[in-house]
Amino acid sequence: xxxxxxxxxxxxxxxxxxxxxxxxxxxxxxxxxxxxxxxxxxxxxxxxxxxxxxxxxxxxxxxxxxxxxxxxxxxxxxxxxxxxxxxxxxxxxxxxxxxxxxxxxxxxxxxxxxxxxxxxxxxxxxxxxxxxxxxxxxxxxxxxxxxxxxxxxxxxxxxxxxxxxxxxxxxxxxxxxxxxxxxxxxxxxxxxxxxxxxxxxxxxxxxxxxxxxxxxxxxxxxxxxxxxxxxxxxxxxxxxxxxxxxxxxxxxxxxxxxxxxxxxxxxxxxxxxxxxxxxxxxxxxxxxxxxx
Numbered sequence: 001x002x003x004x005x006x007x008x009x010x011x012x013x014x015x016x017x018x019x020x021x022x023x024x025x026x027x028x029x030x031x032x033x034x035x036x037x038x039x040x041x042x043x044x045x046x047x048x049x050x051x052x053x054x055x056x057x058x059x060x061x062x063x064x065x066x067x068x069x070x071x072x073x074x075x076x077x078x079x080x081x082x083x084x085x086x087x088x089x090x091x092x093x094x095x096x097x098x099x100x101x102x103x104x105x106x107x108x109x110x111x112x113x114x115x116x117x118x119x120x121x122x123x124x125x126x127x128x129x130x131x132x133x134x135x136x137x138x139x140x141x142x143x144x145x146x147x148x149x150x151x152x153x154x155x156x157x158x159x160x161x162x163x164x165x166x167x168x169x170x171x172x173x174x175x176x177x178x179x180x181x182x183x184x185x186x187x188x189x190x191x192x193x194x195x196x197x198x199x200x201x202x203x204x205x206x207x208x209x210x211x212x213x214x215x216x217x218x219x220x221x222x223x224x225x226x227x228x229x230x231x232x233x234x235x236x237x238x239x240x241x242x243x244x245x246x247x248x249x250x251x252x253x254x255x256x257x258x259x260x261x262x263x264x265x266x267x268x269x270x271x272x273x274x275x276x277x278x279x280x281x282x283x284x285x286x287x288x289x290x291x292x
Contacts, residue, residue, distance in 0.1 A: 037182035040093055040108075042249060043168050045150035046183060047072055047091045049114075049135075049230070051084035062230040063169055064089060065253055066149045069140035071285045074230035075258050075272065076133040077125065079117035086135065088113045092146040108146050113138040118284055120277065129210055131258040132272040134284050150234060153252040153275050160190040160214055160254050160273070167216070167257070169231040188216040188233070190254070196268045205259070205270065212276040214255055215268035231257040233271055 040046070045066040052058035062078035072089055079086055093108040119133040141147050153160070168185050196215040197208050209215065216233070233255035255271030274281075 035184040035186040038168070038185040040146050040183055043183060043185070043234075043251070044092075044144075044146050044148040045232070045251070045253075046168060047089040048170065049074065049078060049086050050088050050090065051081040052087045053084060057084070058087065059084060062086075063228045063232070063257075064135060064230050065232040065256070066091060066141065066147065067152060067253070067281070068149055068285050069143070070137045072135040072137070073232075073253070073256060073274075073281070074133055074135060075256050076119040076123040076131045077258075078230040079119050079133050079135075086114050086117055089135065089137065091141060092144070108144070110141055110147055112141060120280060127207075128205055128213075128259045128270060129207070130212065130272070130277075132256055132274075132277050134281065150232070151237060151250060151252045152278055152281065153235075153254045154278050155275055159275075161192050163190050163235060163254075164188070165190060165216075165233050165235045165254055166251075167231060167233050169228040190233075191215050191217075191268060196270075200259075200268060200270060209270070212273050213258070214271050214273045216255075216271065217267075217269050229257055229260070233257070 047064040047066055048060060049062045049064055050058055051061050059081055061081035061084075062074055064072035064074035064078070067073045089112050091110045091112070114135050115138040116136040117133060118136065120130040122130040123132070124130075165188055166185050167188055168183060170183060191214075193209050193211075193215070200209050200215065232253055234251040234253050237250050237252045253274050255273060257269065258272050259270035
């Protein structure tokens with residue numbers, strides 16, 4: 001399904017261009033320094049969530065990933081921010097003052113209201129198990145070079161271990177300056193579950209690491225990603241040649257950020273394992289359709 005989304009857009013869209021990487025910034029929001037600004041074209045499924053109960057009471061709180069024209073995937077704890085409900089999603093280009101924002105215009109940015117938040121039925125708010133949710137949009141997004149769904153990783157448990165993946169985010173959760181910044185990317189490695197169990201037992205996971213979770217980092221080195229809740233972990237699956245002889249990067253979504261340790265703590269980041277939730281995701285997003 002995700003491949004058809006790409007091809008459908010490419011059959012009527014224009015050619016894609018890639019911007020070169022730029023010098024990394026050093027900001028406390030980002031935990032560590034192994035990140036770099038990337039072009040939004042490389043990660044067109046990224047979405048920033050806005051919370052609020054009125055125009056004058058809004059806050060940025062989480063990230064999400066577009067998985068179909070009408071659904072986002074995020075963490076279950078991202079369905080609210082304190083007492084504020086999730087209100088809308090911003091997709092495409094967020095920044096105007098960021099170094100890469102100057103390459104795009106306001107028409108590249110889309111804002112769509114959230115119609116319904118669907119947390120996993122087994123999620124319990126005071127824990128981090130089954131920390132995954134779907135957000136249904138009020139209308140389909142307009143497919144473009146900067147707004148397209150990501151594919152879901154469907155391989156069996158353990159296939160992610162040792163794989164180099166990328167974590168993306170704006171590194172400014174809860175701050176409106178994220179809207180004016182560049183998208184950031186850090187390369188990580190998925191760790192073996194046994195190596196994480198002892199560390200996570202003292203970090204809000206009394207039952208240890210479940211098969212529905214995976215972890216990254218956990219050593220005192222530059223391995224921590226920007227760290228926003230709901231942020232995606234993905235890997236480059238293939239470079240797809242479209243019908244217009246355009247080569248396009250296709251990513252697969254591996255994880256959704258759930259539990260990130262405080263800055264400076266040598267502990268692993270915990271993510272909800274997307275492949276473990278594919279049957280539930282399909283039942284909501286594509287109830288009578290083919291799999292993604």
